[in-house]
Amino acid sequence: MERSDVRTKAMAARSAIRTLAGVEEEEKNAALEAVADALMDGREEILRENGKDLAAGEAAGISRALMDRLTLSEERLAEMAEGLRQLCRLPDPVGEVLELRELDNGLRIEKVRVPLGVIGMIYEARPNVTVDAAGLALKTGNAIVLRGSSSAFHSNRALTGVIRGALAETSLPPEAVQLVEDLDREAVRELMTANGLIDVIIPRGGAGLIQRVVQSSTVPVLETGVGNCHLYVDRAADPDMAREIVINAKTDRPAVCNAAETLLVHREWAESHLSGLCEDLKRYGVEIRGCATTRQRLPEIRLATMEDWDTEFLDLVLAVKVVDSLEEALTHIDKHGTHHSEAIITEDAAAARSFFTGVDAAAVYHNASTRFTDGGQFGFGAEIGISTQKLHARGPMGLKEMTSYQYRIHGNGQVRV
Structure with missing residues (x-):
């Protein structure tokens, strides 16, 4: 049976997880710097592809608000590149020991930050999310599968191509960043139900999109919210x-x-x-x-x-x-x-x-x-969204919100009796 675009790319992203786990913080920062430079070097191609989306959006009569979110410019590309450089200046949370205790039996228990795994990102008409989400994922050792809207298709494809091209020249695997190019709604459903391949889904967009994901996903959802x-x-x-x-x-x-x-x-x-x-x-x-x-x-x-x-x-x-x-x-x-x-x-x-x-x-x-209320303004660098829920993360989600934790127990032969 032929694999779907979603499943193929989710499997590729998961294959990158083990490689990412062995990458040092300096290597991650070097990769993010390379991506930031590549964004500026490739700005003419990116803006040309963005122009195709803008022309299609204008012809379709999409709202002024969506056109604003869809629009890229040299200034906005520079802001996206600077957001990646800000991430480089922030400490990598992965490996941070949150708690340490030693039991009476000599077991030493560490509570340590670890990556979430493979993140599925579903978003609307916001090509900047492509870069922000990829940067946050890479800095925290996560892989990411991106599924943007058809209105930003050319922009997202150009940006993902630049990111993956830059990663190919670094120690980080390009497979860690995937773009689902299948624009059929079935692809969204498949991403939301890819349990075992996708560890968490993050929706970002209007109320309709967010509620569809929350109500339909079998993969755990980190819910971002609209802002009334x-x-x-x-x-x-x-x-x-x-x-x-x-x-x-x-x-x-x-x-x-x-x-x-x-x-x-x-x-x-x-x-x-x-x-x-x-x-x-x-x-x-x-x-x-x-x-x-x-x-x-x-x-x-x-x-x-x-x-x-x-x-x-x-x-x-x-x-x-x-x-x-x-x-x-x-x-x-x-x-x-x-x-x-x-x-x-x-x-x-x-x-x-x-x-x-x-x-x-x-x-x-x-x-x-x-x-x-913005990750950059709060000093988090880029953000992957604003969480309005109360479990796991709330407010602008930066690097620490892209992690979970793991208990690591060190012994010297203890057995339970």
Whole structure:
């Protein structure tokens, strides 16, 4: 029986695991540096292939947000290369002894970080994920099988080709990085059910993709999440600070998961400052969808619907609601949030503490933009995604989140009696 593309590439990735286990940190870093250099050397070909995806996306009428995520440029390639170089400067977590104990019988037990194994990555229209995921996997001794969307096919194939070509000149096996080129949905199903070949699946994309993977995968899933992120402007918020944070969180790059989607404003603060803030946002091209109280101040804006409070717009759209208290803000976030990133703007330390303890999210901010929820910004180098679940990993997943652990027991002839 002929093997499928998925099975063939998963087997090739698994064959690389033992080789990766014997590679020293200096060799991994040299390989990542080689990949970073190759990205810049091959930028003309990569951007030419990316152009094919952009042309197809434009013809298909895909959204502005997806086009932004799909687009590569020399600047973005340079950022991807720098992300790999940042990984080189970070310590390799593999082999770190987390705990050490000696039992009364003389057994010495070590709890040691080890790679996850073979990672299956399923993602949408984000060619940067190809490089970030491969870099994180290689630094931590994992192999990876990538399955991107058809909208980024040419970009992903070009990037994977550059990565594998660079690895061929190093001590790391090119087989450690695989791209599934079969774009049929059956390939995704096969990847999600490749127990014994794939150790963990990581989905990255919209809510629909993530839920399909979570519900259908028989391989364990490290769930990343969408970002319906909230900013709460408290009654004690500094007006200038609030303006800067809100504008940054919404407009800096609206098509990413850590951009703010809903603004909650305390009624007392709103009475003096909300109209001016909304006018500032409109000058940045933001469409305001407000509650009834917001519309009393700005009658020309659209009335927010129940669906708006649950929507990750990924665009220059912001839902605005006036609340009577911090408790009401927390209740709204609990009902509509996605456990990604939430922020409070206030000069009241007690309110900030209540917000931190009252919000269930991977990242919670006081007087700062949600745009910082990012592996690079946290000092992790590249990231493989933002986990909004609570098991194994939460928040930006960097090198340590790409590992598990193993107990290593050293004896001198002990037997159990």
